[in-house]
Amino acid sequence: MTAKIPVVENILSANDALAGQIQAQLDQAAVLALNVMASPGGGKTSVILRTVRALMDEVRIGVMDGDIVEIDLRELAALGLPVSLINTGGQCHLDANMVLRALPSMNLGALDLLIIENVGNLICPAAFKLGVHFNIVIASVPEGADKPYKYPSMFRGADVLLLNKMDLQEYMDFDVDYFRQGVEALNPGVAFFPVSCRTGEGLDAWFAWLRAQLNSRSAAG
Protein backbone atom coordinates (compact mmCIF):
# COMPACT_ATOMS: atom_id res chain seq x y z
CA MET A 1 0.00 0.00 0.00
CA THR A 2 2.94 2.34 0.51
CA ALA A 3 4.73 1.43 -2.73
CA LYS A 4 3.48 4.48 -4.62
CA ILE A 5 5.32 7.11 -2.61
CA PRO A 6 8.88 5.88 -3.23
CA VAL A 7 8.14 5.75 -6.97
CA VAL A 8 7.08 9.37 -7.05
CA GLU A 9 10.17 10.29 -5.06
CA ASN A 10 12.41 8.44 -7.49
CA ILE A 11 10.95 10.32 -10.43
CA LEU A 12 11.43 13.66 -8.70
CA SER A 13 14.97 12.94 -7.51
CA ALA A 14 15.91 11.77 -11.01
CA ASN A 15 14.42 15.01 -12.30
CA ASP A 16 16.40 17.04 -9.76
CA ALA A 17 19.65 15.40 -10.89
CA LEU A 18 18.93 16.40 -14.50
CA ALA A 19 17.97 19.90 -13.34
CA GLY A 20 21.41 20.14 -11.76
CA GLN A 21 22.97 19.35 -15.14
CA ILE A 22 20.92 22.12 -16.76
CA GLN A 23 21.94 24.64 -14.13
CA ALA A 24 25.61 23.70 -14.58
CA GLN A 25 25.37 24.29 -18.34
CA LEU A 26 23.60 27.61 -17.82
CA ASP A 27 26.11 28.80 -15.24
CA GLN A 28 29.07 27.79 -17.37
CA ALA A 29 27.64 29.89 -20.20
CA ALA A 30 26.67 32.69 -17.77
CA VAL A 31 23.04 32.52 -18.90
CA LEU A 32 20.30 33.59 -16.49
CA ALA A 33 17.24 31.35 -16.90
CA LEU A 34 13.58 31.80 -15.96
CA ASN A 35 10.79 29.21 -15.72
CA VAL A 36 7.52 31.03 -16.50
CA MET A 37 4.39 29.32 -15.16
CA ALA A 38 0.69 30.22 -15.13
CA SER A 39 -2.83 28.93 -15.74
CA PRO A 40 -3.95 28.52 -19.34
CA GLY A 41 -4.44 32.05 -20.62
CA GLY A 42 -2.89 33.70 -17.56
CA GLY A 43 -0.52 35.67 -19.76
CA LYS A 44 2.76 33.77 -20.08
CA THR A 45 3.25 34.62 -23.72
CA SER A 46 2.17 38.24 -23.25
CA VAL A 47 4.59 38.76 -20.36
CA ILE A 48 7.41 37.14 -22.33
CA LEU A 49 6.70 39.28 -25.40
CA ARG A 50 6.62 42.47 -23.32
CA THR A 51 9.83 41.47 -21.53
CA VAL A 52 11.65 40.59 -24.73
CA ARG A 53 10.65 43.87 -26.39
CA ALA A 54 11.83 45.84 -23.35
CA LEU A 55 15.20 44.13 -22.94
CA MET A 56 16.22 42.82 -26.35
CA ASP A 57 18.38 45.82 -27.14
CA GLU A 58 20.31 45.34 -23.90
CA VAL A 59 20.71 41.58 -23.58
CA ARG A 60 20.67 38.52 -25.83
CA ILE A 61 17.50 36.51 -25.19
CA GLY A 62 16.35 33.04 -26.21
CA VAL A 63 12.95 31.45 -25.55
CA MET A 64 11.91 27.81 -25.16
CA ASP A 65 8.21 26.99 -25.15
CA GLY A 66 6.63 23.83 -23.80
CA ASP A 67 3.55 23.39 -25.95
CA ILE A 68 1.97 21.26 -28.66
CA VAL A 69 1.76 24.04 -31.21
CA GLU A 70 4.11 26.84 -32.16
CA ILE A 71 1.49 29.62 -32.01
CA ASP A 72 3.16 31.40 -29.10
CA LEU A 73 6.60 31.40 -30.72
CA ARG A 74 5.68 33.02 -34.03
CA GLU A 75 5.77 36.59 -32.80
CA LEU A 76 9.04 35.98 -30.92
CA ALA A 77 10.65 34.35 -33.93
CA ALA A 78 9.55 37.34 -36.02
CA LEU A 79 11.56 39.54 -33.65
CA GLY A 80 14.66 37.61 -34.70
CA LEU A 81 15.07 35.75 -31.42
CA PRO A 82 16.35 32.19 -31.14
CA VAL A 83 13.28 30.14 -30.16
CA SER A 84 12.67 26.46 -29.62
CA LEU A 85 9.45 24.48 -29.27
CA ILE A 86 9.61 21.66 -26.74
CA ASN A 87 6.75 19.60 -28.08
CA THR A 88 5.13 18.17 -24.97
CA GLY A 89 2.75 15.94 -26.92
CA GLY A 90 0.00 17.03 -24.55
CA GLN A 91 1.98 16.45 -21.34
CA CYS A 92 0.86 18.52 -18.37
CA HIS A 93 4.27 20.00 -17.47
CA LEU A 94 7.86 20.40 -18.58
CA ASP A 95 10.44 18.27 -16.82
CA ALA A 96 14.23 18.58 -16.66
CA ASN A 97 14.74 15.77 -19.15
CA MET A 98 12.75 17.61 -21.84
CA VAL A 99 14.64 20.84 -21.24
CA LEU A 100 18.04 19.13 -21.10
CA ARG A 101 17.39 17.45 -24.46
CA ALA A 102 16.29 20.76 -25.96
CA LEU A 103 19.27 22.77 -24.69
CA PRO A 104 21.54 21.93 -27.67
CA SER A 105 18.97 23.65 -29.94
CA MET A 106 19.96 26.90 -28.21
CA ASN A 107 23.41 28.35 -28.58
CA LEU A 108 23.91 29.19 -24.92
CA GLY A 109 27.21 30.95 -25.65
CA ALA A 110 25.23 33.55 -27.60
CA LEU A 111 22.68 34.24 -24.85
CA ASP A 112 22.45 36.24 -21.65
CA LEU A 113 18.88 35.30 -20.76
CA LEU A 114 16.91 32.12 -21.42
CA ILE A 115 13.16 32.25 -20.86
CA ILE A 116 11.35 28.91 -20.61
CA GLU A 117 7.58 29.05 -21.04
CA ASN A 118 6.05 26.11 -19.19
CA VAL A 119 2.74 24.37 -19.93
CA GLY A 120 -0.40 26.24 -18.85
CA ASN A 121 -1.16 24.52 -15.56
CA LEU A 122 -1.07 25.65 -11.91
CA ILE A 123 -0.38 22.19 -10.47
CA CYS A 124 1.98 19.78 -12.22
CA PRO A 125 4.77 22.18 -13.31
CA ALA A 126 5.34 23.13 -9.64
CA ALA A 127 6.73 19.66 -8.89
CA PHE A 128 9.44 19.58 -11.55
CA LYS A 129 12.57 21.68 -11.16
CA LEU A 130 14.08 22.81 -14.45
CA GLY A 131 17.49 23.99 -13.22
CA VAL A 132 16.63 27.65 -13.77
CA HIS A 133 17.55 30.54 -11.51
CA PHE A 134 14.07 31.94 -10.94
CA ASN A 135 10.52 30.60 -11.05
CA ILE A 136 8.21 33.30 -12.38
CA VAL A 137 4.55 32.68 -11.58
CA ILE A 138 1.86 34.73 -13.30
CA ALA A 139 -1.59 34.96 -11.75
CA SER A 140 -4.30 37.04 -13.39
CA VAL A 141 -7.17 39.10 -12.08
CA PRO A 142 -10.01 37.27 -13.87
CA GLU A 143 -8.91 33.96 -12.31
CA GLY A 144 -10.02 35.28 -8.93
CA ALA A 145 -8.30 36.13 -5.66
CA ASP A 146 -8.62 32.65 -4.15
CA LYS A 147 -5.96 31.00 -6.30
CA PRO A 148 -3.12 31.02 -3.71
CA TYR A 149 -5.40 29.10 -1.35
CA LYS A 150 -6.19 26.46 -3.97
CA TYR A 151 -2.82 26.02 -5.70
CA PRO A 152 -0.39 26.46 -2.80
CA SER A 153 2.57 24.55 -4.27
CA MET A 154 2.73 26.88 -7.25
CA PHE A 155 2.57 30.04 -5.17
CA ARG A 156 4.97 28.67 -2.54
CA GLY A 157 7.60 27.93 -5.19
CA ALA A 158 7.49 31.34 -6.88
CA ASP A 159 10.55 33.57 -6.75
CA VAL A 160 8.60 36.30 -8.51
CA LEU A 161 4.82 36.69 -8.69
CA LEU A 162 3.21 38.82 -11.37
CA LEU A 163 -0.49 39.61 -11.07
CA ASN A 164 -1.51 40.24 -14.66
CA LYS A 165 -4.59 41.82 -16.30
CA MET A 166 -4.81 44.57 -13.70
CA ASP A 167 -6.68 46.62 -16.33
CA LEU A 168 -9.68 44.31 -15.76
CA GLN A 169 -9.82 44.96 -12.03
CA GLU A 170 -12.36 47.74 -12.34
CA TYR A 171 -14.81 45.38 -14.06
CA MET A 172 -14.72 42.60 -11.52
CA ASP A 173 -14.61 41.85 -7.81
CA PHE A 174 -10.98 41.01 -7.15
CA ASP A 175 -10.04 41.31 -3.48
CA VAL A 176 -6.35 42.24 -3.65
CA ASP A 177 -5.96 42.04 0.15
CA TYR A 178 -7.33 38.49 0.24
CA PHE A 179 -4.99 37.51 -2.61
CA ARG A 180 -1.96 39.10 -0.90
CA GLN A 181 -2.77 37.44 2.44
CA GLY A 182 -2.89 34.05 0.72
CA VAL A 183 0.42 34.69 -0.99
CA GLU A 184 2.15 36.02 2.13
CA ALA A 185 1.09 33.00 4.18
CA LEU A 186 2.79 30.70 1.68
CA ASN A 187 5.68 32.79 0.48
CA PRO A 188 6.44 35.77 2.71
CA GLY A 189 8.21 38.65 1.00
CA VAL A 190 8.03 37.20 -2.52
CA ALA A 191 8.79 39.79 -5.21
CA PHE A 192 5.34 40.92 -6.34
CA PHE A 193 4.42 42.96 -9.39
CA PRO A 194 0.84 43.88 -10.32
CA VAL A 195 0.91 44.43 -14.09
CA SER A 196 -1.16 44.70 -17.23
CA CYS A 197 0.34 43.42 -20.45
CA ARG A 198 -2.48 45.16 -22.25
CA THR A 199 -1.81 48.69 -20.96
CA GLY A 200 1.80 48.22 -19.87
CA GLU A 201 0.93 49.25 -16.30
CA GLY A 202 3.42 48.06 -13.70
CA LEU A 203 5.77 46.31 -16.11
CA ASP A 204 8.66 48.73 -15.62
CA ALA A 205 9.10 47.51 -12.03
CA TRP A 206 9.33 43.92 -13.26
CA PHE A 207 11.83 44.88 -15.97
CA ALA A 208 13.91 46.74 -13.35
CA TRP A 209 13.95 43.64 -11.12
CA LEU A 210 15.09 41.46 -14.02
CA ARG A 211 17.73 44.00 -15.12
CA ALA A 212 19.10 44.02 -11.58
CA GLN A 213 19.46 40.22 -11.63
CA LEU A 214 21.18 40.32 -15.01
CA ASN A 215 23.54 43.09 -13.87
CA SER A 216 24.47 41.41 -10.59
CA ARG A 217 25.31 38.21 -12.48
CA SER A 218 27.42 39.92 -15.12
CA ALA A 219 29.22 41.91 -12.38
CA ALA A 220 29.96 38.67 -10.51
CA GLY A 221 30.98 36.74 -13.65
Add this chain to the structure above:
Amino acid sequence: MTAKIPVVENILSANDALAGQIQAQLDQAAVLALNVMASPGGGKTSVILRTVRALMDEVRIGVMDGDIVEIDLRELAALGLPVSLINTGGQCHLDANMVLRALPSMNLGALDLLIIENVGNLICPAAFKLGVHFNIVIASVPEGADKPYKYPSMFRGADVLLLNKMDLQEYMDFDVDYFRQGVEALNPGVAFFPVSCRTGEGLDAWFAWLRAQLNSRSAAG
Protein backbone atom coordinates in the same frame (compact mmCIF):
# COMPACT_ATOMS: atom_id res chain seq x y z
CA MET B 1 12.15 2.18 -24.09
CA THR B 2 8.52 1.36 -24.78
CA ALA B 3 7.70 0.28 -21.22
CA LYS B 4 6.03 3.56 -20.30
CA ILE B 5 3.11 3.31 -22.68
CA PRO B 6 1.62 0.04 -21.39
CA VAL B 7 1.78 1.35 -17.82
CA VAL B 8 -0.21 4.45 -18.71
CA GLU B 9 -2.71 2.28 -20.54
CA ASN B 10 -3.11 0.02 -17.51
CA ILE B 11 -3.86 2.99 -15.28
CA LEU B 12 -6.42 4.34 -17.70
CA SER B 13 -8.12 0.99 -18.30
CA ALA B 14 -8.28 0.38 -14.54
CA ASN B 15 -9.81 3.84 -14.22
CA ASP B 16 -12.36 3.06 -16.94
CA ALA B 17 -13.44 -0.09 -15.13
CA LEU B 18 -14.10 1.91 -11.96
CA ALA B 19 -15.90 4.57 -14.01
CA GLY B 20 -18.20 1.81 -15.23
CA GLN B 21 -19.03 0.97 -11.62
CA ILE B 22 -19.86 4.62 -10.93
CA GLN B 23 -22.13 4.84 -13.95
CA ALA B 24 -23.93 1.65 -12.90
CA GLN B 25 -24.62 3.08 -9.44
CA LEU B 26 -25.82 6.38 -10.91
CA ASP B 27 -28.08 4.67 -13.42
CA GLN B 28 -29.57 2.35 -10.82
CA ALA B 29 -30.44 5.41 -8.73
CA ALA B 30 -31.60 7.32 -11.83
CA VAL B 31 -29.17 10.15 -11.10
CA LEU B 32 -27.88 12.28 -13.95
CA ALA B 33 -24.23 13.22 -13.37
CA LEU B 34 -22.00 15.97 -14.77
CA ASN B 35 -18.20 16.33 -14.69
CA VAL B 36 -17.43 20.06 -14.72
CA MET B 37 -13.95 20.96 -15.94
CA ALA B 38 -12.11 24.25 -16.58
CA SER B 39 -8.88 26.17 -16.07
CA PRO B 40 -8.22 27.58 -12.61
CA GLY B 41 -10.62 30.49 -12.26
CA GLY B 42 -12.56 29.66 -15.43
CA GLY B 43 -15.83 29.71 -13.53
CA LYS B 44 -16.65 26.15 -12.42
CA THR B 45 -18.00 27.20 -9.05
CA SER B 46 -19.88 30.18 -10.48
CA VAL B 47 -21.57 28.04 -13.15
CA ILE B 48 -22.48 25.41 -10.56
CA LEU B 49 -23.92 28.02 -8.17
CA ARG B 50 -25.98 29.60 -10.95
CA THR B 51 -27.19 26.19 -12.10
CA VAL B 52 -28.11 25.04 -8.61
CA ARG B 53 -30.03 28.24 -7.89
CA ALA B 54 -31.94 27.93 -11.17
CA LEU B 55 -32.89 24.26 -10.79
CA MET B 56 -32.98 23.47 -7.08
CA ASP B 57 -36.73 23.99 -6.81
CA GLU B 58 -37.32 21.49 -9.63
CA VAL B 59 -34.78 18.72 -9.00
CA ARG B 60 -32.75 17.35 -6.09
CA ILE B 61 -29.09 18.25 -6.57
CA GLY B 62 -25.86 17.15 -4.88
CA VAL B 63 -22.35 18.49 -5.51
CA MET B 64 -18.94 16.86 -5.13
CA ASP B 65 -15.85 19.05 -5.34
CA GLY B 66 -12.33 17.89 -6.07
CA ASP B 67 -10.17 20.38 -4.22
CA ILE B 68 -7.86 20.82 -1.25
CA VAL B 69 -10.03 23.37 0.54
CA GLU B 70 -13.77 23.63 1.03
CA ILE B 71 -14.05 27.29 -0.06
CA ASP B 72 -16.14 26.48 -3.11
CA LEU B 73 -18.62 24.35 -1.19
CA ARG B 74 -19.55 26.84 1.52
CA GLU B 75 -22.11 28.74 -0.50
CA LEU B 76 -23.63 25.51 -1.83
CA ALA B 77 -23.85 24.00 1.65
CA ALA B 78 -25.52 27.21 2.84
CA LEU B 79 -28.25 26.57 0.25
CA GLY B 80 -29.02 23.31 2.04
CA LEU B 81 -27.55 21.04 -0.64
CA PRO B 82 -25.76 17.78 0.09
CA VAL B 83 -22.12 18.51 -0.70
CA SER B 84 -18.93 16.50 -0.42
CA LEU B 85 -15.27 17.52 -0.63
CA ILE B 86 -13.04 15.02 -2.39
CA ASN B 87 -9.75 16.13 -0.91
CA THR B 88 -7.29 15.67 -3.73
CA GLY B 89 -4.26 16.48 -1.58
CA GLY B 90 -2.96 18.62 -4.43
CA GLN B 91 -3.52 16.04 -7.17
CA CYS B 92 -3.98 17.47 -10.65
CA HIS B 93 -7.26 15.69 -11.50
CA LEU B 94 -10.07 13.57 -10.15
CA ASP B 95 -10.06 9.90 -11.06
CA ALA B 96 -12.77 7.28 -10.89
CA ASN B 97 -11.32 5.70 -7.76
CA MET B 98 -11.63 8.97 -5.82
CA VAL B 99 -15.21 9.50 -6.97
CA LEU B 100 -16.21 5.87 -6.32
CA ARG B 101 -14.89 6.07 -2.77
CA ALA B 102 -16.75 9.34 -2.21
CA LEU B 103 -20.10 8.12 -3.59
CA PRO B 104 -21.31 6.62 -0.27
CA SER B 105 -21.11 10.13 1.23
CA MET B 106 -23.97 11.06 -1.11
CA ASN B 107 -27.40 9.51 -0.71
CA LEU B 108 -27.96 8.84 -4.40
CA GLY B 109 -31.53 7.70 -3.76
CA ALA B 110 -32.33 11.26 -2.69
CA LEU B 111 -30.84 12.93 -5.80
CA ASP B 112 -31.81 13.60 -9.41
CA LEU B 113 -28.64 15.43 -10.41
CA LEU B 114 -25.04 15.02 -9.22
CA ILE B 115 -22.57 17.72 -10.21
CA ILE B 116 -18.88 16.89 -9.84
CA GLU B 117 -16.51 19.86 -9.86
CA ASN B 118 -13.13 18.66 -11.10
CA VAL B 119 -9.70 20.17 -10.34
CA GLY B 120 -8.87 23.42 -12.16
CA ASN B 121 -6.74 22.10 -15.01
CA LEU B 122 -7.25 21.87 -18.79
CA ILE B 123 -5.00 18.84 -19.27
CA CYS B 124 -4.99 15.99 -16.76
CA PRO B 125 -8.75 15.72 -15.99
CA ALA B 126 -9.42 15.05 -19.69
CA ALA B 127 -7.72 11.64 -19.44
CA PHE B 128 -9.76 10.22 -16.57
CA LYS B 129 -13.38 9.16 -17.11
CA LEU B 130 -15.55 9.54 -14.04
CA GLY B 131 -18.56 7.49 -15.14
CA VAL B 132 -20.75 10.57 -15.58
CA HIS B 133 -23.25 11.19 -18.35
CA PHE B 134 -21.90 14.50 -19.59
CA ASN B 135 -18.55 16.29 -19.55
CA ILE B 136 -19.14 20.02 -19.15
CA VAL B 137 -16.14 22.13 -20.17
CA ILE B 138 -16.02 25.81 -19.29
CA ALA B 139 -13.72 28.12 -21.20
CA SER B 140 -13.62 31.84 -20.40
CA VAL B 141 -13.08 34.95 -22.48
CA PRO B 142 -10.00 36.29 -20.62
CA GLU B 143 -8.15 33.01 -21.22
CA GLY B 144 -8.02 33.86 -24.92
CA ALA B 145 -9.44 32.36 -28.08
CA ASP B 146 -6.52 30.02 -28.74
CA LYS B 147 -7.31 27.54 -25.97
CA PRO B 148 -8.95 24.85 -28.19
CA TYR B 149 -5.76 24.74 -30.25
CA LYS B 150 -3.57 24.28 -27.18
CA TYR B 151 -5.68 21.94 -25.04
CA PRO B 152 -7.32 19.73 -27.69
CA SER B 153 -8.05 16.70 -25.50
CA MET B 154 -10.19 18.75 -23.15
CA PHE B 155 -12.18 20.39 -25.95
CA ARG B 156 -12.50 17.13 -27.90
CA GLY B 157 -14.00 15.36 -24.89
CA ALA B 158 -16.62 18.00 -24.07
CA ASP B 159 -20.30 17.14 -24.40
CA VAL B 160 -21.18 20.71 -23.56
CA LEU B 161 -18.97 23.78 -23.88
CA LEU B 162 -19.74 26.96 -21.97
CA LEU B 163 -17.81 30.11 -22.85
CA ASN B 164 -17.97 32.11 -19.63
CA LYS B 165 -17.25 35.77 -18.77
CA MET B 166 -18.84 37.06 -21.95
CA ASP B 167 -19.38 40.37 -20.10
CA LEU B 168 -15.61 40.97 -20.43
CA GLN B 169 -15.60 40.60 -24.19
CA GLU B 170 -15.98 44.32 -24.83
CA TYR B 171 -12.78 45.02 -22.88
CA MET B 172 -10.53 42.57 -24.67
CA ASP B 173 -9.67 41.15 -28.05
CA PHE B 174 -11.40 37.79 -28.09
CA ASP B 175 -11.86 36.40 -31.60
CA VAL B 176 -15.04 34.32 -31.27
CA ASP B 177 -14.74 33.00 -34.84
CA TYR B 178 -11.20 31.74 -34.23
CA PHE B 179 -12.36 30.08 -31.01
CA ARG B 180 -15.37 28.45 -32.69
CA GLN B 181 -13.24 27.20 -35.60
CA GLY B 182 -10.87 25.55 -33.16
CA VAL B 183 -13.73 23.92 -31.31
CA GLU B 184 -15.53 22.77 -34.46
CA ALA B 185 -12.38 21.14 -35.83
CA LEU B 186 -12.09 19.02 -32.68
CA ASN B 187 -15.69 18.50 -31.71
CA PRO B 188 -18.16 19.32 -34.49
CA GLY B 189 -21.63 20.23 -33.33
CA VAL B 190 -20.82 20.28 -29.61
CA ALA B 191 -23.52 22.00 -27.55
CA PHE B 192 -22.17 25.53 -27.10
CA PHE B 193 -23.39 28.23 -24.75
CA PRO B 194 -21.75 31.66 -24.44
CA VAL B 195 -22.61 32.85 -20.93
CA SER B 196 -21.76 35.29 -18.18
CA CYS B 197 -22.17 34.15 -14.60
CA ARG B 198 -21.76 37.76 -13.58
CA THR B 199 -24.66 39.20 -15.60
CA GLY B 200 -26.61 35.98 -16.15
CA GLU B 201 -26.41 36.43 -19.93
CA GLY B 202 -26.92 33.22 -21.90
CA LEU B 203 -27.45 30.95 -18.90
CA ASP B 204 -31.13 30.25 -19.64
CA ALA B 205 -30.14 28.30 -22.76
CA TRP B 206 -27.77 26.14 -20.70
CA PHE B 207 -30.44 25.56 -18.05
CA ALA B 208 -32.91 24.58 -20.79
CA TRP B 209 -30.42 22.08 -22.21
CA LEU B 210 -29.91 20.54 -18.77
CA ARG B 211 -33.65 20.45 -18.02
CA ALA B 212 -34.21 18.62 -21.31
CA GLN B 213 -31.67 15.96 -20.33
CA LEU B 214 -33.26 15.55 -16.90
CA ASN B 215 -36.74 15.30 -18.42
CA SER B 216 -35.78 12.79 -21.08
CA ARG B 217 -34.19 10.57 -18.42
CA SER B 218 -37.14 10.73 -16.07
CA ALA B 219 -39.50 10.04 -19.00
CA ALA B 220 -37.41 7.00 -19.94
CA GLY B 221 -37.04 5.78 -16.31
